[in-house]
Amino acid sequence: MVPFLNLKLINARYRSDLLDACAAVIDSGSYIRGEHLKRFELEFAEYCGSKNCVGVGNGLDALSLTLRAWKEMGKLKDGDEVLVPSNTYIASVLAISENRLTPILVDPDILSYNMSADKIKSSITDRTRAILVVHLYGKVAPMQEIMAVANEHGLLVLEDCAQAQGAMSGRRRVGSFGDAAGFSFYPGKNLGALGDAGAVVTDDDALAAKVRELANYGSEKKYVNDSKGVNSRLDELQAAILSVKLRYLDDENALRCAVAREYSRRICNDWIDPLHFDNSEHVYHLFVIRTRFRDNLISHLKKNGVETIIHYPIAPHKQGAYKELASRVLPIAEVLQDEVLSLPISPVMSELEVSAVIKACNSFCG
Numbered sequence: 102m103v104p105f106l107n108l109k110l111i112n113a114r115y116r117s118d119l120l121d122a123c124a125a126v127i128d129s130g131s132y133i134r135g136e137h138l139k140r141f142e143l144e145f146a147e148y149c150g151s152k153n154c155v156g157v158g159n160g161l162d163a164l165s166l167t168l169r170a171w172k173e174m175g176k177l178k179d180g181d182e183v184l185v186p187s188n189t190y191i192a193s194v195l196a197i198s199e200n201r202l203t204p205i206l207v208d209p210d211i212l213s214y215n216m217s218a219d220k221i222k223s224s225i226t227d228r229t230r231a232i233l234v235v236h237l238y239g240k241v242a243p244m245q246e247i248m249a250v251a252n253e254h255g256l257l258v259l260e261d262c263a264q265a266q267g268a269m270s271g272r273r274r275v276g277s278f279g280d281a282a283g284f285s286f287y288p289g290k291n292l293g294a295l296g297d298a299g300a301v302v303t304d305d306d307a308l309a310a311k312v313r314e315l316a317n318y319g320s321e322k323k324y325v326n327d328s329k330g331v332n333s334r335l336d337e338l339q340a341a342i343l344s345v346k347l348r349y350l351d352d353e354n355a356l357r358c359a360v361a362r363e364y365s366r367r368i369c370n371d372w373i374d375p376l377h378f379d380n381s382e383h384v385y386h387l388f389v390i391r392t393r394f395r396d397n398l399i400s401h402l403k404k405n406g407v408e409t410i411i412h413y414p415i416a417p418h419k420q421g422a423y424k425e426l427a428s429r430v431l432p433i434a435e436v437l438q439d440e441v442l443s444l445p446i447s448p449v450m451s452e453l454e455v456s457a458v459i460k461a462c463n464s465f466c467g
Contacts, residue, residue, distance in 0.1 A: 156335025160285020164196035218246035236265035
């Protein structure tokens with residue numbers, strides 16, 4: 102069986118370094134908001150090309166706390182509209198609604214799966230105050246065009262970089278285009294911790310300070326609580342692990358791109374929609390294909406020893422949690438929920454595994 106993702110093998114390559122990092126944390130006697138967190142925040146901010154990084158508990162908190170901070174800073178208020186892709190993972194939408202803001206779902210481009218500047222522009226109303234841009238599957242959204250629209254209309258831009266750590270457009274990495282960015286370091290991400298973890302990246306010193314305060318019970322000084330905050334802190338152990346793995350992120354992304362290049366070059370099947378390889382602005386957190394015969398393809402690949410996953414089988418406006426959005430007309434999101442399928446991709450796939458996936462895809466008859 103070709104596994105969809107072998108996390109054990111990915112982390113085994115750095116086992117010695119990871120054990121040393123864990124031992125250093127244990128021996129330090131400091132496990133929350135210590136030197137390992139400070140070091141990772143500095144390293145990751147520099148890596149992204151940003152001034153500030155604030156470690157938080159997970160990717161959802163990174164998005165939610167940023168939006169909440171903007172509310173407390175007077176930049177957003179209850180009911181304000183936030184544009185968000187209609188085909189994203191539900192966390193992007195949850196961050197908006199849990200802050201009593203209004204998610205406005207925008208259908209993506211059918212080829213890139215990302216938001217386009219034109220569709221964003223046509224979705225703006227007099228209540229729109231922000232854009233939550235998702236770099237879906239690891240591909241950079243068209244940030245220059247999106248930022249031009251945002252600047253024209255005075256909108257905040259929050260990048261959801263949960264699937265795109267290290268992705269670049271030109272000489273800039275994701276997380277450095279908008280007013281702020283949220284990252285997830287869930288274990289399966291390109292930069293994955295060994296548990297839940299996340300971060301907010303921003304050039305705005307005041308925003309970074311507010312997010313840090315909110316994530317620490319609303320406290321900047323111990324036992325002094327200026328806000329009704331939450332507990333969402335990146336712990337020392339995960340920070341130390343992430344510092345180790347950050348050193349290898351670019352190399353791992355290059356290996357993912359090599360697998361994607363082989364898929365794009367060698368998979369040739371009329372039953373599968375054309376594949377678009379983009380080495381310049383994609384880090385291939387996922388390699389997603391489309392077919393109108395998805396159930397049959399899943400069955401065929403399984404019989405041939407290939408594990409697959411659907412990202413995502415139910416669009417946000419079709420989820421029970423968002424019944425109030427069910428009437429939205431979002432045809433591209435509904436096509437994608439019915440047709441997308443993710444093939445195995447990781448930095449530890451062997452040539453034999455890659456060839457097995459390609460052979461299985463090419464032998465499919467819808």
